[in-house]
Amino acid sequence: MSGVRLHSRGPSGTRRFGERIGRLLRAGDVVLLSGELGAGKTVLAQGVGRGMGIEDQIKSSSFVIMNEYQGPALRLYHADLYRLEDPEQVAELALDELAASxxxxxxWPERAGAEMPPEHLRIVLAYDGAKAREIDVIASGERYEAIVRKLRPRR
Ligand SMILES: Nc1ncnc2c1ncn2[C@@H]1O[C@H](COP(=O)(O)OP(=O)(O)O)[C@@H](O)[C@H]1O
Ligand SMILES: [Mg+2]
Structure with missing residues (x-):
């Protein structure tokens, strides 16, 4: 398992970091975003969308669990499982099939219990005061280790 940690000083820093990740993604990739309410998961996802060249702003709506956005080369499926009541509902989303395309x-992937794809990029955001966040990126699987290596600061 390998990872990288980043300190964000404000929403734009988190968004920019998401953009860097978005530029590295390709079809089949899975990104899981964890952290308390308001930690910045959606802000980071908005950056991912930008990085993928998507013009529409990614939004978390209260009633729709999954939203789709078409980018120039790739489609983004953005899900917010916060309101998921039964982990079995996730099976109905057919995540594997979506991810492939x-x-x-x-x-909130933890709402789905063990239903998440085993190989993924996990991003954990934590409060560090009102404006700052600690962002940990953890790779599970070789594909995601390659992404993490590209996210590490060069020295
Ligand atoms: N460093 C930061 N990174 C991300 N969001 C931040 C940061 N500092 C303050 N914020 C604010 O925190 C909130 C994060 O909201 P959101 O991304 O919707 O959280 P989540 O999806 O984790 O519930 C936004 O209002 C944003 O402006
Ligand atoms: Mg959110």
Missing amino acids: GVLCIE
């Missing part, structure tokens, strides 16, 4: 970005 685009990028899957999931907020």
Whole structure:
């Protein structure tokens, strides 16, 4: 398992980091976003969308679990499982099939129990005061280790 940690000083820093990730993604990739309410999961997902060249702003709506956005080269499926009541509902979303045809970005993946794809990029955001966040990126699987290597600061 390998990872990288980043300190964000404000929403634009988190969004920019998401953009860097978005530029590295390709069809089949899975990104899981964890952290308390307001930690910045959606802000980071908005950056991912930007990085993929998507013009529409990614939004988390209260009633729709999954939203689709078409980019120039790739489709983004953005899911927010916060309101998921039964982990079995996730099976109905057919995540594996969706992921194969685009990028899957999931907020609150822990709501789905063990239903998440085993190989993924996990991003954990934590509060560090009102404006700052600690962002940890953890790779599970070789594909995601390659992404993490590209996210590491060069020295
Ligand atoms: N460093 C930061 N990174 C991301 N969001 C931040 C940061 N500092 C303050 N914020 C604010 O925190 C909130 C994060 O909201 P959101 O991304 O919707 O959280 P989540 O999806 O995790 O519930 C936004 O209002 C944003 O402006
Ligand atoms: Mg959110």
